[in-house]
């Protein structure tokens with residue numbers, strides 16, 4: 001195993017295949033490169049098709065903490081600069097869940113410094129995903145509330161499993177407020193009227209309801225989600241890449257620039273907002289209600 005290089009995090013080196021982290025695997029084959037680390041984001045690059053599958057892997061519910069968001073950002077950056085990569089499928093390695101959204105424990109009784117670091121990691125992951133040159137598709141094989149919904153909406157296309165799973169920005173139900181850039185992405189996805197209702201109510205939609213308002217693009221049985229994504233990708237891959245990328249960039253630029261121009265202010269605002277007594281009280285009650293559900 002190569003020794004870690006100075007000035008470069010072990011995590012980043014692991015993703016670049018330079019070190020083999022303890023307990024992890026870095027496998028290189030002719031057609032597939034899998035970057036499997038003890039971390040929470042698995043990347044499988046098919047070099048024959050140019051399609052990478054990125055799986056969130058933080059059981060039980062893929063809640064997004066500082067580590068997951070940092071790993072996701074690094075994985076996306078790496079794929080962005082990989083000339084052989086044309087498309088990325090965002091999926092989950094945990095059954096029944098896409099992502100439960102932000103890790104609520106990162107927002108509850110945390111320090112202001114940790115809150116700022118956590119929020120910066122979320123901003124970077126989102127900027128990398130929403131601003132990606134790649135074709136991005138979400139394979140939603142389970143629940144996808146809040147931050148999970150943000151990730152899915154930030155892709156170019158969404159296929160969701162039918163059944164009991166729900167998707168939506170439910171922040172108000174936790175006593176918190178969807179940040180402006182979450183709102184912007186939802187506005188771009190389902191339009192003003194539906195967003196206004198969805199955000200005020202903190203609505204969580206079934207797959208069929210989500211389809212009817214345009215929050216997802218296709219609903220299929222669970223086992224068909226991945227094959228459907230792969231089929232749809234074939235259409236997208238036929239479009240000349242430069243024309244598609246310019247179109248995507250021009251449509252998303254204003255929303256991306258809005259956050260880019262005020263990242264630090266946004267992070268400070270989050271830390272201040274989340275540490276308000278009233279917000280902490282709401283979060284505490286929400287955490288208790290999640291635990292009570294089980295008893």
Ligand SMILES: CC/C=C\C/C=C\C/C=C\CC/C=C/CC(=O)SCCNC(=O)CCNC(=O)[C@H](O)C(C)(C)COP(=O)(O)OP(=O)(O)OC[C@H]1O[C@@H](n2cnc3c(N)ncnc32)[C@H](O)[C@@H]1OP(=O)(O)O
Pocket residue numbers: 060061063096097099100101102103104105143145146147148170171174176177178179180269270273274290291293294
């Ligand atoms: C004026 C102001 C203007 C602007 C605002 C400025 C700033 C913005 C401020 C704040 C915005 C912050 C944005 C937040 C976005 C988010 O993503 S918040 C997270 C919201 N997520 C949820 O509400 C999901 C909650 N979870 C569930 O509903 C269920 O767990 C789910 C349906 C996903 C799965 O159900 P099930 O399979 O039955 O699993 P369990 O419920 O049994 O859960 C298993 C264990 O996981 C724990 N858990 C679940 N979700 C989370 C989570 N998001 N974070 C941390 N932990 C989670 C759950 O408690 C169980 O733990 P246990 O086994 O009991 O220890």
